[in-house]
Amino acid sequence: MSTPTVRIRGIYATALTKLLLEKKWKIAQMSEVIEERLGVSSSKDPADIDIRQNKNNGLMAIGEENDLKNLKETLEKEFLDIFFKMEKVQLYGIYKGKISEKKGRKSIIDIKDGTGLCYEFIKDESLLQVFDINKRPILRSELTFPGKNVVLLPNRAVKISRKIKDPEERERLYELGKKQLKNLGILFRSSAIEKEEELIEEIKELYDEAEKILNSSDLFSAPSLIRKGKRVLKIDFGWYSKKKLDSLRSEILPTMKNHHLYKNSMKLSAAINLGEKIINEGIDKNLVEKNFLDVFQSCMQEYIEIEHIKAYPIILGEAEVLEFKYPKLVLRRNFLGRGYYDGLNIKKEFRDYAITEIEEEKWYFTHKYYSKDDELKGIYYNICTPVEIYPDKIRYYDLEIDVVEDTEGNRRIIDKDRLEKAIESGRINEKLGKKAIEVAESLVS
Numbered sequence: 001m002s003t004p005t006v007r008i009r010g011i012y013a014t015a016l017t018k019l020l021l022e023k024k025w026k027i028a029q030m031s032e033v034i035e036e037r038l039g040v041s042s043s044k045d046p047a048d049i050d051i052r053q054n055k056n057n058g059l060m061a062i063g064e065e066n067d068l069k070n071l072k073e074t075l076e077k078e079f080l081d082i083f084f085k086m087e088k089v090q091l092y093g094i095y096k097g098k099i100s101e102k103k104g105r106k107s108i109i110d111i112k113d114g115t116g117l118c119y120e121f122i123k124d125e126s127l128l129q130v131f132d133i134n135k136r137p138i139l140r141s142e143l144t145f146p147g148k149n150v151v152l153l154p155n156r157a158v159k160i161s162r163k164i165k166d167p168e169e170r171e172r173l174y175e176l177g178k179k180q181l182k183n184l185g186i187l188f189r190s191s192a193i194e195k196e197e198e199l200i201e202e203i204k205e206l207y208d209e210a211e212k213i214l215n216s217s218d219l220f221s222a223p224s225l226i227r228k229g230k231r232v233l234k235i236d237f238g239w240y241s242k243k244k245l246d247s248l249r250s251e252i253l254p255t256m257k258n259h260h261l262y263k264n265s266m267k268l269s270a271a272i273n274l275g276e277k278i279i280n281e282g283i284d285k286n287l288v289e290k291n292f293l294d295v296f297q298s299c300m301q302e303y304i305e306i307e308h309i310k311a312y313p314i315i316l317g318e319a320e321v322l323e324f325k326y327p328k329l330v331l332r333r334n335f336l337g338r339g340y341y342d343g344l345n346i347k348k349e350f351r352d353y354a355i356t357e358i359e360e361e362k363w364y365f366t367h368k369y370y371s372k373d374d375e376l377k378g379i380y381y382n383i384c385t386p387v388e389i390y391p392d393k394i395r396y397y398d399l400e401i402d403v404v405e406d407t408e409g410n411r412r413i414i415d416k417d418r419l420e421k422a423i424e425s426g427r428i429n430e431k432l433g434k435k436a437i438e439v440a441e442s443l444v445s
Helices: 013-022 032-038 065-078 167-180 197-215 239-250 269-280 285-299 416-425 430-444
Strands: 005-008 049-053 059-063 082-086 094-103 106-110 115-118 125-132 138-140 150-153 158-160 185-188 224-227 231-237 303-309 313-325 328-334 353-359 364-370 376-384 393-405 411-414
Touching: 005 013, 013 032, 013 239, 049 065, 059 065, 065 082, 065 231, 094 115, 115 125, 150 197, 158 167, 167 185, 167 197, 197 224, 231 239, 269 285, 303 328, 376 430, 393 416, 393 430, 411 430, 416 430
Parallel strands: 005 049, 115 138, 158 185, 303 393
Antiparallel strands: 049 059, 059 231, 082 231, 094 106, 094 125, 094 224, 106 115, 125 138, 150 185, 303 313, 313 328, 328 353, 353 364, 364 376, 376 393, 393 411
């Protein structure tokens, strides 16, 4: 089976491009910056897979299912704490949707492969297109018809990708588009350069398809998929994988410690850019990183969120920062007295509190539970990917298995069955599951 062609954008682009080139993948439409960094040139043809940054710290890979499975298999071999989710709903897919619930001007729509949100006033059954899938599918009634080099648009106009810089080529495509223009607009993708007959044929085929769908909408049943879109594979990296990405990038150009971690932080991204720029100009890397930590310390908030990720992120609420001296962080959370402490079978009481001790690089952190009278009730060792520490939150992937310790110092492993189920479902890969068990066993030995 031939390897798919990939287009990569976002903060992971340099490291991932280097990795995939080493694995003999073909990279298309590299940015000029990446081409210069790697000393290679790339095809301007359309890619089979489009990899872009999403809004949740990770990536979205967009393409055909088999190509995405090929990518998943390659990345899974290279990274330990990497997580995947294949979305059922197809991005850019056109569905005949059916309203299942209305909440003000927001409607929840049944679209066969799942549900989506639409923020327009629509009929009970309508043709809708998935145009965003970051957190959940977002639908709209204005339809586009994407092709290989061309996209038909709702508004009757000719548009050209901003990535096509040559004025003569832009003018040529504009004139070509005007001659072919009908009731829908035409957008020329960046791959349309230096093509003509192929573009004319593609535009004709897209217009024919669009006309059939738009003129026959009443004949389609709801919910159903009317026009295929692209499958989406969501990819997220844990701390350990981000460190590997740092290492890959550092082989090409100056890369500060935790580069891919802090580039996800609005508060720290600019400081990382500045730091790496002055390292590149000859300033000592250790000195720059030392000064960066001072910036980090000054950005740390008094209260931060705890983002605990299983199948999806769960915000456990805010915690007070008692101490932060990199790489150690100490937090405090107060409880209202509802429920029991996991694994300890001890009731939570009003004004109980937890002291959470975190150290970067460790595959676990501890919650020490206390009564309002400061008496220790028990200790919980949360086994997870190494915690990512940001100025406004901490973030980690929970690995299901954990260890508890009673007030006599006795430790035992809990929830191993949950880890086994997560491995069986594919949510946690086997290598990572093995690592979690090793960490748990080391804590009780």
